Amino acid sequence: MRTLVVDDEPLATERLQLLLARIGGVDLVGTASDGEAACRMAEVLEPDLLLLDIAMPGLDGIDVARAVRSHDGGPAVVFVTAFDQFAVAAFEVEAVDYLVKPVDPARLERALDRARAHLARRGTVSAVEVGAGDGHLQEFWASDLTGLVRIRSSDIDRVSAERDYMRLHVGQRSWLIHHSMAALEDGLDPALFVRLHRSAIVRRDFIHGFQRNASGRWIARLADGTEQPVGRLYADSVRAIAGR
Structure with missing residues (x-):
């Protein structure tokens, strides 16, 4: 999964980078330190997944999640935050998961598995091949x-x-x-x-x-x-x- 990390705390970003480096199947394509930069990078890099902080100056994580949504769903979003009071708002923007800092490595892996499953379900809908003329799933x-x-x-x-x-x-x-x-x-x-x-x-x-x-x-x-x-x-x- 092409992954973009968004957090205004350098130490939090570095920790996520280290954790992701130990997990297979993850391609870290970039990091952003604020919401505006995250939206610009998401448009250019087209990541599969955003690991997204919520409490940031300017556009917060909820705003970013809304901004990157597109007609085909946009990237999967996993919120990574120090606060647990945003969970309801997070799932209103269809977040795949919600992690509370400090992030447990095993919990991060489960979140990535959920993101993969989310992307695969979307892929199943859009990429299921239908046989020519018979309309059956191939x-x-x-x-x-x-x-x-x-x-x-x-x-x-x-x-x-x-x-x-x-x-x-x-x-x-x-x-x-x-x-x-x-x-x-x-x-x-x-x-x-x-x-x-x-x-x-x-x-x-x-x-x-x-x-x-x-x-x-x-x-x-x-x-x-x-x-x-x-x-x-x-x-x-x-x-x-x-x-x-």
């Missing part, structure tokens, strides 16, 4: 510790829901994206994928068979040896796959 962009990863839809074994996120399972690895299950069901090619549960979509050729449990409910046996219960609302999918 790929997704997901974040990991090294940056962004392109995942072809045809490589996905299954999708499982985790609260507001969907986990894409590909072999032994998995990635979280911010999508609804309904949107994925509508976007993925039904010739390749089938929804078996309110929280699960499975690639059809990843299903090795079905069996009934003691209560009579269908269980899908998957190629990786795991089992996926079939929701009662999706029992017709089993019959359709089996041609019955």
Whole structure:
């Protein structure tokens, strides 16, 4: 992530620089000591992320966050401040996270992970590739510790829901994206994928068979040896796959 640090305290800026130097996947593109300079640098450098102090002379951090927002969202913003009373205002400008000085290194890493996830979700919306003529989703962009990863839809074994996120399972690895299950069901090619549960979509050729449990409910046996219960609302999918 291309990162711009904004703080009017030189020691605070230096500490953030040292912490960022120990974290992979971060490219520090510049530092600014006031809000006006931050806005100018953000326009020229186009950073992915602002690590932004709030209490500064002239334009404060909240003003800067508003100023750098654009039609495509602008950079992700993580506030780094000595005060905790600005948290409500920070999230009103859609800050990704809010850190209180002195910054804990582990807490900073979690904030950067959230920023990556935020950028990846935005990338998923704008950079999902749709197949020519069929309107189906062909790929997704997901974040990991090294940056962004392109995942072809045809490589996905299954999708499982985790609260507001969907986990894409590909072999032994998995990635979280911010999508609804309904949107994925509508976007993925039904010739390749089938929804078996309110929280699960499975690639059809990843299903090795079905069996009934003691209560009579269908269980899908998957190629990786795991089992996926079939929701009662999706029992017709089993019959359709089996041609019955």
